[in-house]
Every structure is written in C-alpha cells, then in structure tokens.
Amino acid sequence: MESSSSWVKARHHFVFIAGLATALVLAFSIENRSYNQVLGNLSFKATEPIPFREARMLTDEEYVWAKTAWQYFENNYQDNTGLVNSVDGYPSTTMWDTASYLMALISAQQLNVITQTEFDLRMEKALVTLARLPLVENVLPNKAYNTQTLAMVDYTNQDAPDGIGWSAIDVGRILVPFNILIWKYPNFNKQVNKVLEHWKVEAMNIDGYLFGSRPKKAGSGFDLVQEGRIGYEEYAAKALALMGRDVFNALRYADFLKLITIDGVEIPTDNRDPAKYHAHNYVVSESYILDGIEFGSDSISRIFAYRVYKAQKNRFDRLGILTAVSEDNIDQPPYFVYNTVFSDGKEWNAITDTGADASQLKTLSTKAAFGWYALYDTPYTSKLIQGVDTLFDQSKGWYSGQYERDGKTNTAITANTNGIVLESLAYMQNGALLNIGADTQL
Structure with missing residues (x-):
C-alpha cells in the first residue's frame, strides 16, 4: 500500500490528467x-x-x-554512471536511448526478468546521474553524452564542452518513464523530482509547441527551432501534458x-x-x-x-x-x-x-x-x-x-x-x- 505522503506527492498529477483529457477532447474534436x-x-x-x-x-x-x-x-551498462551505451560497445547515448533503457528496466522488472533489488539499484543510479548531468546553457540535456564520463559530446562522441543543442522530442520521450515512476513506483518520486528541478523543461515549450535548440550558424550560442512532425510531435507532447505543461498546439x-x-x-x-x-x-x-x-x-x-x-x-x-x-x-x-x-x-x-x-x-x-x-x-x-x-x-x-x-x-x-x-x-x-x-x- 502506498504511504499517505506518496499520495500527497502524486496528488497534483490528477489535476494534470484532467487537463490532458480536456486538451485532447478539444484538440482532436472527436x-x-x-x-x-x-x-x-x-x-x-x-x-x-x-x-x-x-x-x-x-x-x-x-x-x-x-x-x-x-x-x-x-x-552495455556503465557501472560508474548507471547509463547504458546506445550502440553495442560504443560509450555514448542520447536522451531517447536513455529513455529506451529506463523503459527496458521497467519492462524487465514487470516481466520478472530481473529482481526488484536489481531494478531499484539500477533505477536509483540512473536517476541520480540524470540529476547531475551538465546541461546545454544550464537548461536542458545535450543531444549526446559520453556514458563513461558524462561529458557532453557530438554525435561522433567527441567532447563538445558547450553541447550541440537539445532535442525536445528526446526529452519528451524520457518523460514517459518519469511519469511511469511517479505513478507506479512512488518510492522514486524524490529522485524524479530532483531531475526535473535540474532540467528547465519549460524552455522547450513555447506557445503550446515543442522547441529544440541547435548551434547558431554564425557566432556562439543556440537558436530555438520548432521540433516534431505528426506522430512524434503528439507522442512527445503527451508526456509533457501529463506533467502539467501547455502543449495544446503540439497535440493538434x-x-x-x-x-x-x-x-x-x-x-x-x-x-x-x-x-x-x-x-x-x-x-x-x-x-x-x-x-x-x-x-x-x-x-x-x-x-x-x-x-x-x-x-x-x-x-x-x-x-x-x-x-x-x-x-x-x-x-x-x-x-x-x-x-x-x-x-x-x-x-x-x-x-x-x-x-x-x-x-x-x-x-x-x-x-x-x-x-x-x-x-x-x-x-x-x-x-x-x-x-x-x-x-x-x-x-x-x-x-x-x-x-x-x-x-x-x-x-x-x-x-x-x-x-x-x-x-x-x-x-x-x-x-x-x-x-x-x-x-x-x-
């Protein structure tokens, strides 16, 4: 049975669900x-x-x-960071691939492929790491990381100290396992909240649309660019909606x-x-x-x-x-x-x-x-x-x-x-x- 404190922590999500349901009805005109x-x-x-x-x-x-x-x-597990390589033997990952790992971890636990103890230890370590990642402009996760050092890298796994930008779709994907943890594994509420306190998710959500970032063509810094096409856009937006974000236009x-x-x-x-x-x-x-x-x-x-x-x-x-x-x-x-x-x-x-x-x-x-x-x-x-x-x-x-x-x-x-x-x-x-x-x- 969940403790009363867990219910208090999760209670605000019921409001988000109601908001999501309303948004879906309006956006889809069913x-x-x-x-x-x-x-x-x-x-x-x-x-x-x-x-x-x-x-x-x-x-x-x-x-x-x-x-x-x-x-x-x-x-492909990296014991020192708790992350997993995106490709066999290649020590790099993205937030999309990290989400795939977290979803695999949840699925393996549900299917009794791994023990509850192994699940708890691995999930704890991954969430602690995600709460201390270096971020692009101290805002959101970079598009790629070295799984051994946590350095921000480019897609060839070469260090990129300033990052190469963030992907709103990738971040939306990793919010799916976060939502599952909040609802089904309340003992991880604190760790999930620490990740979300570290990340500035609101920066990728503008006027109800999803925005990624990429390096400016000239000079330093990053440009924001609308991200997502039919199928992926709505998929990523649903996870944000469950966390109380205004993604009305991305859901349309x-x-x-x-x-x-x-x-x-x-x-x-x-x-x-x-x-x-x-x-x-x-x-x-x-x-x-x-x-x-x-x-x-x-x-x-x-x-x-x-x-x-x-x-x-x-x-x-x-x-x-x-x-x-x-x-x-x-x-x-x-x-x-x-x-x-x-x-x-x-x-x-x-x-x-x-x-x-x-x-x-x-x-x-x-x-x-x-x-x-x-x-x-x-x-x-x-x-x-x-x-x-x-x-x-x-x-x-x-x-x-x-x-x-x-x-x-x-x-x-x-x-x-x-x-x-x-x-x-x-x-x-x-x-x-x-x-x-x-x-x-x-």
Missing part, C-alpha cells in the same frame, strides 16, 4: 466512439475493426526473447495533416515543407507503436497507427517483401537510415538524416516487427515475428533487422531495438505501460 471521426475540416472513418491483441502471459519462447533483449543492457493533429494514399490506404503525413522548415517529415512505425504500447493510443492515433501498419501489410501483399519500417542503426555507412512509409514527397522512401538516398539499405526492422506483433493479432503480424525471430545473439541481444536487397542480417545491436522489444513483450502481458491504476509491483 464526435463519438464509433470511429466516424472529425478532425478539423477532415472527416474519416475506420473501415474495419482494429484487431488489438488481448493481454496474456508470455509463452516460454517469448520470455526467452525478453531475456535476450535484457542481455544487451547487461553488456489537424493543423498540418495531409492524408495521402499509399498501397490503397490513406495514411497521415505532415504537410510542412522540409525545404522551408528544415526538418524531414518521416512516416515510420516507431512513434505509433510507442504511443500504443506506452499510452494505449488515443481515438485518433489508434486509427492512424492501424493505417500505417496496414499500408506495410499491403506492400507485402503486393511485393511479397516483409515490411516493417522504422528508423534504425545499420552496420555500414552511413550507420543510420530512416526507412519510411512516406517522407519528403516519396512513398517507401529510405533516406539519411541529411535527406540523401539510402534505398539500397532498406531493412525489415526488428523493433517495428515486435511492436506491430504486440499491438495486433493478425496473420501478418505472425509473419512479421517469424521473419525476425532468429535475428539475435543470445549473448548480445537483438539485431536491428534484415536487409531487403539480399536478406542479410543488419547486425547493428542497439539500446533502442532491445528496449522496444522488451516494451512490446511487457505490453503483451500487462497492457499499456503507462496504465495508471494497474499494480505491477508484484
């Missing part, structure tokens, strides 16, 4: 629950029931899959929504021009999967998610190529590729972060296959999991995927892939991870 939805000046309808998977105990094989994913975090799907037809399915895309806004508008699986397995989706995102999934299933029906696309590390230059349903005006586009063509590096994504398998109970998700269920090394964890062009394994092994594998399996057993009111401390 007419009813029959999936005849109105979104701004667009109306659309779910054409078929969404085949959500019912929660159940994991099979013996699925439990082994979870233990295999956890092995990555055992191998309708403002920049354009529906386009790909493989017979109208999917959501972001109509902000990459050339004008200096950000690519990727449509991938990951943001919708995370929204489903962590938040349980909302009335709009559950339809959008199923459409993004269905387009990938229809591509398989058309070409016979197993399709589950997301952004992923790869084991060859350029080492990171966005495999998309749609981006920058092209369907089934594969590009680098600079927009360069990477069509020869399309992959079946392990984490996307696990995510869709967790969410939907369909013959195609069974095919997806059968397509990736050998892509692991029991001593290292899950590989990132398989190349389309030759069927070879993409042998990159990462915190994000293994974290999402664990999250997906925890969802299959317990439902949405941020399921307030559910007691998972068994």
Whole structure:
C-alpha cells in the first residue's frame, strides 16, 4: 500500500490528467466512439475493426526473447554512471536511448526478468546521474553524452564542452518513464523530482509547441527551432501534458495533416515543407507503436497507427517483401537510415538524416516487427515475428533487422531495438505501460 505522503506527492498529477483529457477532447474534436471521426475540416472513418491483441502471459519462447533483449543492457551498462551505451560497445547515448533503457528496466522488472533489488539499484543510479548531468546553457540535456564520463559530446562522441543543442522530442520521450515512476513506483518520486528541478523543461515549450535548440550558424550560442512532425510531435507532447505543461498546439493533429494514399490506404503525413522548415517529415512505425504500447493510443492515433501498419501489410501483399519500417542503426555507412512509409514527397522512401538516398539499405526492422506483433493479432503480424525471430545473439541481444536487397542480417545491436522489444513483450502481458491504476509491483 502506498504511504499517505506518496499520495500527497502524486496528488497534483490528477489535476494534470484532467487537463490532458480536456486538451485532447478539444484538440482532436472527436464526435463519438464509433470511429466516424472529425478532425478539423477532415472527416474519416475506420473501415474495419482494429484487431488489438488481448493481454496474456508470455509463452516460454517469448520470455526467452525478453531475456535476450535484457542481455544487451547487461553488456552495455556503465557501472560508474548507471547509463547504458546506445550502440553495442560504443560509450555514448542520447536522451531517447536513455529513455529506451529506463523503459527496458521497467519492462524487465514487470516481466520478472530481473529482481526488484536489481531494478531499484539500477533505477536509483540512473536517476541520480540524470540529476547531475551538465546541461546545454544550464537548461536542458545535450543531444549526446559520453556514458563513461558524462561529458557532453557530438554525435561522433567527441567532447563538445558547450553541447550541440537539445532535442525536445528526446526529452519528451524520457518523460514517459518519469511519469511511469511517479505513478507506479512512488518510492522514486524524490529522485524524479530532483531531475526535473535540474532540467528547465519549460524552455522547450513555447506557445503550446515543442522547441529544440541547435548551434547558431554564425557566432556562439543556440537558436530555438520548432521540433516534431505528426506522430512524434503528439507522442512527445503527451508526456509533457501529463506533467502539467501547455502543449495544446503540439497535440493538434489537424493543423498540418495531409492524408495521402499509399498501397490503397490513406495514411497521415505532415504537410510542412522540409525545404522551408528544415526538418524531414518521416512516416515510420516507431512513434505509433510507442504511443500504443506506452499510452494505449488515443481515438485518433489508434486509427492512424492501424493505417500505417496496414499500408506495410499491403506492400507485402503486393511485393511479397516483409515490411516493417522504422528508423534504425545499420552496420555500414552511413550507420543510420530512416526507412519510411512516406517522407519528403516519396512513398517507401529510405533516406539519411541529411535527406540523401539510402534505398539500397532498406531493412525489415526488428523493433517495428515486435511492436506491430504486440499491438495486433493478425496473420501478418505472425509473419512479421517469424521473419525476425532468429535475428539475435543470445549473448548480445537483438539485431536491428534484415536487409531487403539480399536478406542479410543488419547486425547493428542497439539500446533502442532491445528496449522496444522488451516494451512490446511487457505490453503483451500487462497492457499499456503507462496504465495508471494497474499494480505491477508484484
């Protein structure tokens, strides 16, 4: 039973939940629950029931899959800082990848892959570290850190004493495990509050939108830049809303929504021009999967998610190529590729972060296959999991995927892939991870 002091500490979150519910109702303009939805000046309808998977105990094989994913975090744990490498053997991390570790830690505890004692010790150490990170302009976490020294670094893990800016989407992601800890593990309330007292989260939230920062093109200092596109923007905003932040505009799907037809399915895309806004508008699986397995989706995102999934299933029906696309590390230059349903005006586009063509590096994504398998109970998700269920090394964890062009394994092994594998399996057993009111401390 929670102590009365824990209830007092958490009580203000009920107000935030009420505020979030009101914001969602206003922002989404939902007419009813029959999936005849109105979104701004667009109306659309779910054409078929969404085949959500019912929660159940994991099979013996699925439990082994979870233990295999956890092995990555055992191998890449930095005992002196409590952080985990974002890529196998590479001592660097981002806030997104650190969030993947914290979500993996929570999932492993819920699945009894690790003991309560190990969970408590690891979570305590990680939160203490996050409360003492050097920050960009003493405001928010840098985009990358050395996991051994906690130095702010660039993406090549070279020291960057002033930092390279912060990512609002990455910070939004790490607020998800913070919210789970506040609600489900009240013994960590004090540690979470110390992190949030150290970080100035309000700096990335302006007029209801999310803003990241990047170095000025000339001179010192940083520029603020609006961050997030449909799917990721709403996902990150939900975590901030739960913490009482005004993210009303970031939650509005309708403002920049354009529906386009790909493989017979109208999917959501972001109509902000990459050339004008200096950000690519990727449509991938990951943001919708995370929204489903962590938040349980909302009335709009559950339809959008199923459409993004269905387009990938229809591509398989058309070409016979197993399709589950997301952004992923790869084991060859350029080492990171966005495999998309749609981006920058092209369907089934594969590009680098600079927009360069990477069509020869399309992959079946392990984490996307696990995510869709967790969410939907369909013959195609069974095919997806059968397509990736050998892509692991029991001593290292899950590989990132398989190349389309030759069927070879993409042998990159990462915190994000293994974290999402664990999250997906925890969802299959317990439902949405941020399921307030559910007691998972068994």
